[in-house]
Amino acid sequence: MSYFESCLHSLPEGSDSPSKMATVARRLGYEGIIICNHTGFEKFFRPDAVREVKGIKVAFGIEIVANSPRSMRSRVASARARFPFVSVHGGSEETNKAACENPEVDVLFHPEEGRKVLGIAAARAARMNQVAIGFDLRPLIRLRGNSRSRWLEVVQRNLNLVRKFDLSMTITTGSRSCLDLRAPRELRALAEIAGFESHETEEALRYPARVLELNSRRWAGPGVEIL
Amino acid sequence: MRSRLPVLRMRRRYIAFEVDSEETVKPKDLGLEIISCQASLFGDKGASMNRIKLISFDGRFGLLRCSYSRVEESRAVLATIYSITGIRAAIRVKGVSGTIKAATEKYIPKLSLSIAETSAENDGRRIELDGVSGWIIHSHGREIDLSPDEKNRTKGSDTRYLGLTSFDLCGGCDDADGTADGLRQGDNCIQP
Numbered sequence: 337m338s339y340f341e342s343c344l345h346s347l348p349e350g351s352d353s354p355s356k357m358a359t360v361a362r363r364l365g366y367e368g369i370i371i372c373n374h375t376g377f378e379k380f381f382r383p384d385a386v387r388e389v390k391g392i393k394v395a396f397g398i399e400i401v402a403n404s405p406r407s408m409r410s411r412v413a414s415a416r417a418r419f420p421f422v423s424v425h426g427g428s429e430e431t432n433k434a435a436c437e438n439p440e441v442d443v444l445f446h447p448e449e450g451r452k453v454l455g456i457a458a459a460r461a462a463r464m465n466q467v468a469i470g471f472d473l474r475p476l477i478r479l480r481g482n483s484r485s486r487w488l489e490v491v492q493r494n495l496n497l498v499r500k501f502d503l504s505m506t507i508t509t510g511s512r513s514c515l516d517l518r519a520p521r522e523l524r525a526l527a528e529i530a531g532f533e534s535h536e537t538e539e540a541l542r543y544p545a546r547v548l549e550l551n552s553r554r555w556a557g558p559g560v561e562i563l
Numbered sequence: 564m565r566s567r568l569p570v571l572r573m574r575r576r577y578i579a580f581e582v583d584s585e586e587t588v589k590p591k592d593l594g595l596e597i598i599s600c601q602a603s604l605f606g607d608k609g610a611s612m613n614r615i616k617l618i619s620f621d622g623r624f625g626l627l628r629c630s631y632s633r634v635e636e637s638r639a640v641l642a643t644i645y646s647i648t649g650i651r652a653a654i655r656v657k658g659v660s661g662t663i664k665a666a667t668e669k670y671i672p673k674l675s676l677s678i679a680e681t682s683a684e685n686d687g688r689r690i691e692l693d694g695v696s697g698w699i700i701h702s703h704g705r706e707i708d709l710s711p712d713e714k715n716r717t718k719g720s721d722t723r724y725l726g727l728t729s730f731d732l733c734g735g736c737d738d739a740d741g742t743a744d745g746l747r748q749g750d751n752c753i754q755p
Contacts, residue, residue, distance in 0.1 A: 345719075345720075347694075347695065347725065348694065348716075349719060350719065350720050351716065351717040351719075351720040351722045351724070351725050351726060352720075352725065352726035352727075353725075353726065353727045353728065353731045355727075355728040355730045355731055356706060356726040356727055356728050356731075359705065359706060359728055364655065381694060381695065381731070382692075382730075382731045385728065385730035385731045385733075386730075388730040389728070389730065476643065477642065477643050477645055478645060480603050481603065484603075512719050512720035512721075513651070513717075513720040513721070513722045513726065514583075514653075514726055515583060515584075515585075515651050515652065515653045515722060516653070516720070517653070518642050518653070519655060519656065521638065521656070522638055522639070522641070522642035522656060523642070524635075525635045525636070525638040525639040525642060526639050526642050526643070528635065528639070529604065529636075529639045
């Protein structure tokens with residue numbers, strides 16, 4: 337199946353240890369999870385214990401939070417060497433654009449957080465630099481009423497942009513606890529409510545596994561691999 | 564009058580699910596939460612098409628009836644449930660079937676009596692690790708729920724307890740199991 341949940345937050349940021357997250361995700365039918373704590377919480381709680389959980393692949397990544405594009409670039413550069421999965425916590429227009437223009441970034445998560453649509457220039461840059469757009473479905477679960485409908489509207493517009501520029505995308509629940517985790521089929525049902533097509537959700541759930549596989553190889557430069 | 568024509572009979576699907584929650588949830592509260600989530604997500608018109616009804620719920624496993632053609636929508640309704648009367652909960656769909664009998668036999672374990680009444684009382688065992696310390700609330704298999712001493716640890720996630728596994732407890736030393744009271748690593752040794 338190779339479905340991956342790509343943006344989990346574990347202790348000390350969330351409330352569950354990485355091994356608990358892995359146990360629950362395995363029960364729900366995931367092949368792997370990527371634990372991406374925000375900047376400032378990179379010191380994971382007992383990262384070695386996840387090796388004992390059999391039957392699921394666990395990778396550790398990072399979700400970079402930065403106030404300015406400049407600090408984001410330096411944080412991405414330092415994180416790239418340490419983590420196999422580097423994502424950026426989007427929101428403001430400058431951060432979204434700077435993340436899309438950086439080829440070192442794998443995924444830009446929730447660019448709609450500031451209720452701003454991803455710009456055309458940013459989408460074009462994301463296409464050039466192979467930056468995927470991560471749709472965090474947490475607001476669909478958490479919010480109710482008017483705020484949720486506003487969120488759905490922004491996501492719909494971003495989705496149109498993603499389709500137009502043929503960008504890669506991934507979906508996640510952005511879980512901070514194992515009670516936030518949803519099984520792949522439930523995630524797909526939720527995503528279809530938000531306007532995703534069935535084949536897009538399938539592709540989106542498989543995408544993190546592909547990124548991890550690409551990042552595990554050694555690249556001398558764009559398109560040149562050291563064998 | 565109700566239609567007697569078999570061709571006009573509405574087809575149904577039964578969704579067997581399991582509720583994962585911090586405390587025991589009452590069937591009535593769950594029913595109300597499902598209805599309110601459905602109304603919020605689909606509105607009155609969508610709700611009339613889904614025709615969701617809670618058939619049974621025993622505190623952990625339950626059965627939900629929905630329209631034959633709206634299984635995915637009903638799944639989405641269950642996925643949007645975040646908390647039930649203030650208790651953090653998540654609903655895991657076990658399977659979908661066409662009859663109550665098949666759904667019960669296939670997806671709901673017969674011996675679900677072993678569900679202990681989960682209470683917020685700790686049983687007097689403590690875990691003290693670097694960075695995390697607290698009282699054990701309940702443990703199930705390898706999973707342990709911990710009531711942390713620092714209450715603001717769970718602030719970001721809205722949960723009441725921290726979730727650990729017994730894998731986390733074995734510290735740097737092979738003999739140490741990380742606890743102050745001798746909660747040993749292993750499936751059989753952790754008794755609630």
